[in-house]
Amino acid sequence: MxxxxxxxxxxxxxxxxxxxxxxxxxxxxxxxxxxxxxxxxxxxxxxxxxxxxxxxxxxxxxxxxxxxxxxxxxxxxxxxxxxxxxxxxxxxxxxxxxxxxxxxxxxxxxxxxxxxxxxxxxxxxxxxxxxxxxxxxxxxxxxxxxxxxxxxxxxxxxxxxxxxxxxxxxxxxxxxxxxxxxxxxxxxxxxxxxxxxxxxxxxxxAKLSKAEAELDFRQPAATLAARIQAFNPWPVAWTQLGSDTLRLWRAEPGRRRDDDPTASPGSLLSSDPDALRIACGNSGNEVLRITQAQLPGGKALPARDLLNARGELLRVGTRLGQATRSQEEPRP
CATH class of the missing domain: 3.40.50.170 (Formyl transferase, N-terminal domain)
Incomplete structure (x- = not known):
């Protein structure tokens, strides 16, 4: 003993x-x-x-x-x-x-x-x-x-x-x-x-802060995905979707498709069955797949369920982050 x-x-x-x-x-x-x-x-x-x-x-x-x-x-x-x-x-x-x-x-x-x-x-x-x-x-x-x-x-x-x-x-x-x-x-x-x-x-x-949880879609897909995973369950990565806040809970880097249009960072591309696809990287030439997200007043949902429930807010070409700042403007 x-x-x-x-x-x-x-x-x-x-x-x-x-x-x-x-x-x-x-x-x-x-x-x-x-x-x-x-x-x-x-x-x-x-x-x-x-x-x-x-x-x-x-x-x-x-x-x-x-x-x-x-x-x-x-x-x-x-x-x-x-x-x-x-x-x-x-x-x-x-x-x-x-x-x-x-x-x-x-x-x-x-x-x-x-x-x-x-x-x-x-x-x-x-x-x-x-x-x-x-x-x-x-x-x-x-x-x-x-x-x-x-x-x-x-x-x-x-x-x-x-x-x-x-x-x-x-x-x-x-x-x-x-x-x-x-x-x-x-x-x-x-x-x-x-x-x-x-x-x-x-x-x-360094200590975590809510401010750093806002995503800058000019960053590479791997960087954004790692931040989203790291900040689940706090402070939770987020971005602006019009006047709403879209909270992002799970993500992974994705691949561009042949039919993906040229898009600015933060633009929604056509969805996968199980993910929102967002153009990211300096020229929007990378793809971030969001597999779980949350709108105000709702629960964190798999992307498939969120698209079925609120697809009108997540149309192809919708720009994320525009309500707070233009993605083309340099960050202070």
Whole structure:
């Protein structure tokens, strides 16, 4: 049987809850949970606990929601748990060195990339957007830098052209839970050798924004398809269709047909049975196939169903994006 470690867990969203669940099912003992304060959510803007808090409540664990970890009283309370280690997963607060030094074995982070690629806030989506062929999780010993600490364990999984941000999120959340338990088991026994991150291959995953989800159809089809897949389910790629917003959920690069007319980027071409086809690229000489999309007030639908229901809005030659800016005008 593995020696049981006393663990403080710090995390907030669903991704973190998967690691907490794995720890609760392990031989290790979670002695306290730190998570972000409750936030307004839903139409009523009711204060709602984070997924990590909800799970901690279900297991009657001590819960703390400080606004900062810099306060001496907060640090003293954390130290009072006499934890062997602190596991941090998408917590959302900066860790001062004084906190990193409190647990006997320090603080470990479950990071959703194969470090040093994609340090930062949105590694899952940026990996898909960039066309990476693989992603994974890294168990990292935390230091004062941004995802710069030595690596203890890495687990990789493939990404293909059909993978969405949501699908990769869920796979990595489960993988992260498995990996952190493996890491703690090893630390409780023979140990793990820290490996410094290489100086080459460092990239940064900037935080996602709704503004960047608007598509520019002058870009290549592969670039647009990767962005649509990456931004599903948030912030969701979009474009203007007349006065409406058309949200684009799934896509892939397509091929031009012999009968396709010369068309400006953003123009709808004749449809496939299962896809909207949009001219894209600098001269409109590439094709983007949209296989799932959503109009205001409706659900995300397969393109076939959307065409059957609202085909009058999606006629050949219709120009996407015109309501906000001309596609010929340079972006600022």
């Amino acid at each position: 593995t020696q049981s470690l006393r663990v403080i867990f710090a995390g907030t969203p669903d991704f973190a809850a998967a690691s907490l669940s794995a720890l609760l099912d392990s031989d290790h003992r979670v002695v306290a949970v730190y998570t972000q304060p409750d936030r307004p959510a839903g139409r009523g803007r009711k204060l709602t606990p984070s997924p990590v808090k909800a799970l901690a409540q279900a297991h009657a664990l001590p819960i703390h929601q400080p606004l900062s970890l810099k306060d001496a009283e907060v640090q003293a309370e954390l130290a009072s748990y006499d934890a062997d280690i602190m596991v941090v997963v998408a917590y959302g607060l900066l860790f001062p060195q004084a906190v990193l030094d409190i647990p006997r074995l320090g603080c470990l982070n479950v990071h959703a990339s194969l470090l040093p690629r994609w340090r930062g806030a949105a590694p899952i989506q940026r990996a898909i957007e960039a066309g990476d062929s693989e992603s994974g999780v890294t168990i990292m010993q935390m230091d004062a830098g941004l995802d710069t600490g030595p690596m203890l364990l890495r687990r990789a999984i493939p990404i293909d052209a059909t993978t969405t941000g949501g699908e990769l999120h869920d796979r990595l959340a489960d993988l992260g839970g498995e990996a952190i338990v493996t890491a703690l088991d090893a630390l409780a026994g023979p140990g793990l050798k820290p490996t410094p991150q290489p100086e080459t291959g460092i990239t940064y995953a």
